């Protein structure tokens with residue numbers, strides 16, 4: 001129910017303010033439920049989250065930047081290491097949430113998925129580093145789809161598998177053997193596409 005938007009989470013003052021606002025909303029929603037919604041008359045607040053959750057903050061610019069068109073066209077990539085069927089879920093516009101589904105851009109699910117390229121985990125201009133999860137290389141719109149928990153876990157598996165392979169091969173992450181990486185992920189049960 002709660003929502004705090006328009007905050008720069010890299011600014012500690014704004015982040016603290018957002019946390020205060022979130023707690024204020026929790027108290028207000030509790031009051032509203034108790035006073036207005038039948039069945040909640042004897043409800044009371046036990047706890048709230050220790051920290052406010054942040055959907056989006058810093059992320060790297062990688063060898064590929066996943067974009068809105070990739071999501072909406074259900075694009076597949078030769079170096080896909082994960083797949084995603086989650087819609088673009090954009091919470092940026094005030095109190096509204098806008099959903100745009102993979103493969104159509106409409107508000108209805110299509111059942112299609114797009115691929116998450118390995119290159120989104122590879123920082124431009126930095127060697128020996130892979131990222132996974134929320135800090136991958138993606139635009140604001142694509143990020144609003146690909147940051148989902150299942151995909152963050154899949155990226156973590158891919159980054160870990162890639163790290164093991166490149167250490168064994170004695171090469172840099174950007175020189176990983178993509179065919180071998182995808183074969184290993186598939187052998188381990190990862191769902192990597194195609195659609």
Ligand SMILES: Cc1cc2nc3c(=O)[nH]c(=O)nc-3n(C[C@H](O)[C@H](O)[C@H](O)COP(=O)(O)OP(=O)(O)OC[C@H]3O[C@@H](n4cnc5c(N)ncnc54)[C@H](O)[C@@H]3O)c2cc1C
Pocket residue numbers: 053054055132133134135147148149150152
């Ligand atoms: C309010 C909210 C609702 C959401 N709802 C959904 C949903 O319904 N479904 C869904 O799929 N996704 C949802 N998401 C998105 C999803 O939860 C996140 O994108 C995803 O969990 C991010 O995973 P991550 O591993 O990249 O990052 P995190 O889960 O943020 O993990 C990063 C970890 O690194 C730790 N860390 C940070 N700095 C350091 C450091 N210096 N040293 C050591 N550790 C450190 C942090 O403590 C944290 O445990 C939601 C997000 C928010 C904020």
